[in-house]
Each structure stands twice: as structure tokens, then as C-alpha cells.
Amino acid sequence: MDASDTIRVGGFTLNRTRGCLEDGAGAECFLRPKSYRVLELLFERRGELVSKDDLVRKAWPDVIVSDDSLAHCISEIRRAFGPSGVELLRTVPRRGYMLVEEDVPTRAPVQRWRAACAGGLVLTAVTASLGLWWQQAPAVPNAHSETTTSAMMLADELLDARDWQERSDNERARALLVSVVNKDPDDAEAWASLGLTYWLEVQHLAWGGGRREMTQASEMVERAMAIGGGARAHRLLAEMRLLAPFPEMRSPVDALANATAAVTIDPDDPDNLAVLAHVMALTGRDAEAVQTIERAVRLNPTPPDWYRHVAGLSYLIAGEPARAAEEFGTLHGAGTFTGTRWWPGWLFAASLAQSGRTEEAVAIVRAASGRRPERSVAAVAQSLDGWTDRASLDKFLDGLRSAGLPN
Numbered sequence: 001m002d003a004s005d006t007i008r009v010g011g012f013t014l015n016r017t018r019g020c021l022e023d024g025a026g027a028e029c030f031l032r033p034k035s036y037r038v039l040e041l042l043f044e045r046r047g048e049l050v051s052k053d054d055l056v057r058k059a060w061p062d063v064i065v066s067d068d069s070l071a072h073c074i075s076e077i078r079r080a081f082g083p084s085g086v087e088l089l090r091t092v093p094r095r096g097y098m099l100v101e102e103d104v105p106t107r108a109p110v111q112r113w114r115a116a117c118a119g120g121l122v123l124t125a126v127t128a129s130l131g132l133w134w135q136q137a138p139a140v141p142n143a144h145s146e147t148t149t150s151a152m153m154l155a156d157e158l159l160d161a162r163d164w165q166e167r168s169d170n171e172r173a174r175a176l177l178v179s180v181v182n183k184d185p186d187d188a189e190a191w192a193s194l195g196l197t198y199w200l201e202v203q204h205l206a207w208g209g210g211r212r213e214m215t216q217a218s219e220m221v222e223r224a225m226a227i228g229g230g231a232r233a234h235r236l237l238a239e240m241r242l243l244a245p246f247p248e249m250r251s252p253v254d255a256l257a258n259a260t261a262a263v264t265i266d267p268d269d270p271d272n273l274a275v276l277a278h279v280m281a282l283t284g285r286d287a288e289a290v291q292t293i294e295r296a297v298r299l300n301p302t303p304p305d306w307y308r309h310v311a312g313l314s315y316l317i318a319g320e321p322a323r324a325a326e327e328f329g330t331l332h333g334a335g336t337f338t339g340t341r342w343w344p345g346w347l348f349a350a351s352l353a354q355s356g357r358t359e360e361a362v363a364i365v366r367a368a369s370g371r372r373p374e375r376s377v378a379a380v381a382q383s384l385d386g387w388t389d390r391a392s393l394d395k396f397l398d399g400l401r402s403a404g405l406p407n
Contacts, residue, residue: 007043009099010088012081014043021080029080032268032299034059035073042077042089047101049092069230069266071189078153151176155193162306164204170197188229195220196236202245214244234262235275242279243386252388255279270296274307281314284389289314305331309344316347317392321354321399346380350399361403376406 007014013022019036020028031039037059042050056070074089074097081088090098158173174197180190198217201209218240224233238259241251259276266272273296280289293311297303312327328348345368352361374380377397387393401407 007046009043009046009101010081012088014040016040031076031080032073034069034268035076038070038073039077039080042097042099046099049096049098051096053096055096072231072266072269075153075156151180152190152193155180155190159193159196159200160304162200162304164206167204167207170200170207173197186227188224188227188233191220191224191227192229192233192236195224195233199236199240203243211246214240214246214249218249231262231265231269231272234258234265235272238262238275238279242282250386252279252283252386255386256283268299270300270303270307273299274303274310277314278310281310281317281392282387282389284392286314286318286392290318290320309347312344312347312351316351316354316396317389321351325351325355325357346384346400347396349403349405350396353399353402354395358402361399365400365403365405377401378407380405 005016007016011024015022015028018028020030021036021039022028030036038055041055041058052070059073060069074091078089088100090100092098155173155176158169158176161169163169174194177190177194177197180187181194184190195217198209198213198220201207201213202217203209218237221229221233221236221240225237235258238255238257240249241258242255244250256279259272259279262269262272263276273292277289277293277296280286280292289310293307293314297307297311300307308327308331312324312331314324315321315327316324325348328344328351331344331348345364349361349364349368352358352364368374374383377400380400381393381397384393387396
């Protein structure tokens with residue numbers, strides 16, 4: 001390999017021939033195309049401050065994008081670096097970013113770094129290990145900015161799973177994010193993440209969030225948008241406008257507009273695509289929903305469970321119940337009916353019934369009777385906030401009738 005095809009910084013190597021980042025042991029991490037291009041630019045100018053304008057102009061030539069697109073790439077790059085990210089890639093507030101020139105030793109174990117790069121997109125390192133590192137990280141230049149970055153990284157890691165059983169993670173993330181916005185009230189990303197903590201209070205039924213939390217979530221995400229938040233803020237607002245349990249706070253039109261805006265700003269972010277697919281599925285755009293969620297899965301080959309939920313829903317309303325049952329089947333378990341306001345169990349039962357697996361569907365419905373207050377098809381219909389397409393909703397409810405749920 002020609003020396004010009006590799007650049008080394010901090011125990012990592014940019015392998016231009018293979019288009020990836022390698023750690024000290026040679027483990028490869030493949031980033032999204034735009035994130036890789038930003039990383040390449042930073043490697044080329046290591047030791048120099050690279051302005052945001054320069055990075056945007058060279059990574060998105062002839063395309064107008066917001067700072068959010070760049071921020072998303074920087075976040076992915078830091079996740080790829082693991083705990084070394086704060087020392088290697090430094091933020092110069094309101095100006096740009098700098099990749100250190102000196103050889104800073106890699107702090108993350110090889111095994112953890114490999115896990116972080118699985119699928120090229122998400123960090124799956126143990127949260128406790130990252131938290132311990134964050135508390136013990138040595139002081140570096142621009143300490144205020146780097147501490148803020150550390151808090152944001154840890155908060156986002158805690159929120160990524162959206163696990164209804166881990167309410168303490170949500171509370172810990174909220175405390176971190178409050179400290180960030182207190183230091184910098186103009187941090188749009190922090191406001192969006194803070195809004196997410198309140199949205200999860202509402203979305204996870206077991207947590208008991210109500211109208212007050214829903215209002216706080218909306219106000220914080222809208223504030224993020226007002227001070228420059230881009231794709232992520234639009235994506236979160238789309239979820240809220242689609243699935244809010246309070247009718248006056250729902251708007252399918254706003255949900256579609258915000259989900260579309262998120263994808264327009266950052267079309268390579270699979271989360272944006274998955275939320276857009278969810279909106280499409282519930283508003284009668286079944287064919288588009290299937291195409292969109294399948295594209296999201298191609299971009300993230302190790303998708304979180306909520307992608308499967310959206311995929312199953314999309315297949316069900318598109319008339320492919322067998323494929324829907326396959327997706328929902330992996331989600332069926334202790335949290336099927338108790339985790340969120342969207343219960344995959346009902347969808348799983350309808351998918352099984354419509355694909356001819358009636359006995360299995362009946363068993364699912366019977367299992368729900370001990371966990372859910374709904375005792376009829378009408379009660380289930382009332383609980384499904386956001387499903388505005390009447391034709392597909394009726395088809396789903398017919399599946400539940402076939403599974404033995406009383407009318």
C-alpha cells in the first residue's frame with residue numbers, strides 16, 4: 001500500500017484504499033459516506049483548525065445543508081474513535097474542529113472499538129465503561145467544550161436504546177443535558193436530546209408521563225429548531241406530532257412535513273428514514289413506507305428494535321402479513337404489551353392471523369389479556385394513537401377479530 005493511501009493519528013489509521021478507519025490492531029470501521037469525507041478532510045489537515053464552512057463546502061459541494069448535518073457526522077466520527085474521541089477531535093466553539101497532530105495513545109480496548117463500529121454506524125460499548133472514562137478523563141485544552149462534548153456523548157449513548165425498562169438511564173441523561181444547556185443555552189443538539197428525555201417519559205407507558213411532559217418535550221424540541229437544530233429536531237418533532245397520546249397535540253400533516261424535512265436535510269441518516277417510514281405507514285402511504293424502511297435498514301445493517309416495529313407495520317398494511325410476522329416475532333416478549341404506547345403484540349397477532357397462523361395469533365391475544373386493560377377490538381383501536389389511515393386500520397382490526405379478540 002502506498003504511504004499516501006494511509007494517514008495515522010492517535011493510534012488510528014485512515015485507510016483510503018479501503019475507505020475506512022482502522023484502530024491499532026487493524027480492526028476496520030466503515031462510516032457513512034459523508035462522515036468518512038469529513039474525517040478524511042480532518043486527517044488531511046491534522047493539527048489545524050478546520051472551519052465549519054470549509055468542511056461543509058468540501059463535503060457537500062453544490063448542496064445547501066445546515067450545521068446539523070455536519071454535527072451528525074462529527075458525532076459519528078467521535079463514536080468511531082471511542083473514548084479517545086474527545087482527545088483526538090477537539091471542538092473550537094462556533095469556529096470549527098481540529099484533529100490533533102501528535103500521536104495520542106488510544107484509550108479504548110480493541111474489543112470495545114470493534115463493537116462500536118459494528119454496522120459502521122452505532123456505538124455499542126458498555127455504558128458504564130464510557131461513564132467511568134468520562135468521569136476520569138484528564139484535562140485537555142478547551143476543557144469547557146470538551147467536557148460538554150463528553151456529557152453529550154454519554155447522554156446520547158444512554159438514550160440510544162430507548163429501553164422502557166431503563167428509566168434510570170433516561171434520568172441520568174437528563175441531568176447531563178441540563179448541565180449542558182445551563183452552560184450553553186444555544187446548544188441546539190442538547191435541547192433536542194433534552195426534549196427526547198421528556199418524550200420518552202410520555203412514550204413509555206410504564207413511566208407514566210402525561211400532558212406536562214408532552215408539553216415540555218415539544219417546547220424543548222421546538223426551541224432546538226429555533227436556534228439552529230436541523231434534521232434530528234425535525235425527526236423528533238415528527239414522532240411527537242404522529243404519536244402524541246393527546247389528540248390536540250397530534251397532526252399527521254405536521255408529522256409528515258417534519259419527517260420529510262429531516263430526510264431532506266440528511267438523507268443518509270437511517271433514523272430519519274425510519275421515522276419518515278413510520279409516518280407514511282400510518283397515513284396510508286404503504287408502498288412508500290416499505291421502500292423507505294428498507295432503505296433505512298440497508299444503511300444500518302444492525303438496526304434497533306424500533307426499526308423492526310416500523311418494518312412490520314409497513315409490511316402489514318402493504319398486504320405482506322408473513323413478512324410482518326417475521327419482523328414482529330423478534331420483538332415478542334416480556335415488553336410486548338407493556339413497554340410503549342405502541343404494542344407490537346397486537347400487530348404481531350394481526351400479522352399471524354392474516355398469514356393463516358390463526359392458532360398462534362389466538363395464543364398472542366390470550367397472553368395480552370393478562371397484561372393489558374384492553375378487552376375488545378374497539379379498545380385496542382382507541383389506544384392506537386396516530387393511525388389516521390382508516391382502511392389499513394380496519395384491516396389490522398379485522399386481523400385481531402380473526403385472532404379471537406371480542407368486538
